Amino acid sequence: MSEREDLVLAYRILAARGVVDAYGHVSLRTAKNPNRYLLARAMAPELVTADDILEFDLDSNPVKDTQVALYLERYIHGEIFKSRSEIKAVVHNHSPSVIPFGVTTVPLRPLFNTGAFIGEGVPTFEIRDFQESGDLIIKTPYLGHSLATTLGAKPAALMRGHGAVVVGESLMLAVVRSVYLELSAKLQMQAMLIAGPDANIVYLDDAEVAAISGRQAFAGTWKRTWDLWCIKARAQIEMEQRAKRPKASFPVKAGADRRRSRVG
Numbered sequence: 557m558s559e560r561e562d563l564v565l566a567y568r569i570l571a572a573r574g575v576v577d578a579y580g581h582v583s584l585r586t587a588k589n590p591n592r593y594l595l596a597r598a599m600a601p602e603l604v605t606a607d608d609i610l611e612f613d614l615d616s617n618p619v620k621d622t623q624v625a626l627y628l629e630r631y632i633h634g635e636i637f638k639s640r641s642e643i644k645a646v647v648h649n650h651s652p653s654v655i656p657f658g659v660t661t662v663p664l665r666p667l668f669n670t671g672a673f674i675g676e677g678v679p680t681f682e683i684r685d686f687q688e689s690g691d692l693i694i695k696t697p698y699l700g701h702s703l704a705t706t707l708g709a710k711p712a713a714l715m716r717g718h719g720a721v722v723v724g725e726s727l728m729l730a731v732v733r734s735v736y737l738e739l740s741a742k743l744q745m746q747a748m749l750i751a752g753p754d755a756n757i758v759y760l761d762d763a764e765v766a767a768i769s770g771r772q773a774f775a776g777t778w779k780r781t782w783d784l785w786c787i788k789a790r791a792q793i794e795m796e797q798r799a800k801r802p803k804a805s806f807p808v809k810a811g812a813d814r815r816r817s818r819v820g
């Protein structure tokens with residue numbers, strides 16, 4: 557698999573898992589040159605193919621001249637790659653269950669093992685700390701850098717009234733974290749609803765977070781999940797490619813014609 561093909565799978569998986577809809581994007585730092593990254597042209601994630609993937613420098617300029625539309629928020633990726641040399645992939649999404657935690661003072665907390673990384677901390681980016689009230693879009697290098705500063709060394713940050721950014725030391729890790737950030741937010745809201753305002757919810761403690769998220773980051777824990785999602789994404793892509801191929805035309809026998817006319 558090439559890096560472009562891997563990135564296409566990441567786009568498709570995020571779309572299939574409801575983390576991105578027509579918006580949102582995922583990038584991959586290139587192995588050959590750590591000062592470059594791959595990102596799709598501006599389009600719905602579910603439709604991305606390898607031909608739609610472009611290469612950017614860390615100032616988020618396309619390496620080759622292109623006439624295609626680019627994501628306005630590509631600076632999220634370039635500025636995080638600049639500030640975090642260990643990070644190989646960045647996801648920006650408008651993950652629906654995550655949004656409420658970005659607009660309230662209720663913190664996201666780790667409550668099940670696949671969401672343990674949340675216990676490492678998920679800060680909230682308040683764009684009004686960096687500019688006057690506006691459209692909330694990260695459309696300048698300055699805003700991208702500000703978001704990267706809020707993210708700091710954490711695995712994810714919420715963006716108030718907008719979505720989230722999630723990073724990983726691999727493409728797999730960034731995608732898996734994005735999926736489980738969405739699921740964990742949903743589960744936390746359900747737990748809070750069941751528990752009521754004064755009831756106790758048992759979250760993971762710091763030792764559990766350290767034990768689980770350390771193992772998940774480095775020991776290939778996610779491979780089973782990743783392989784399953786990749787198989788499904790490839791099957792979807794193959795189905796689309798088959799549908800695009802011209803239909804083979806077969807000569808119709810006279811007998812077959814007569815049979816058809818009797819039926820219809």
Ligand SMILES: [Zn+2]
Pocket residue numbers: 579580629648649650718719
């Ligand atoms: Zn956005």
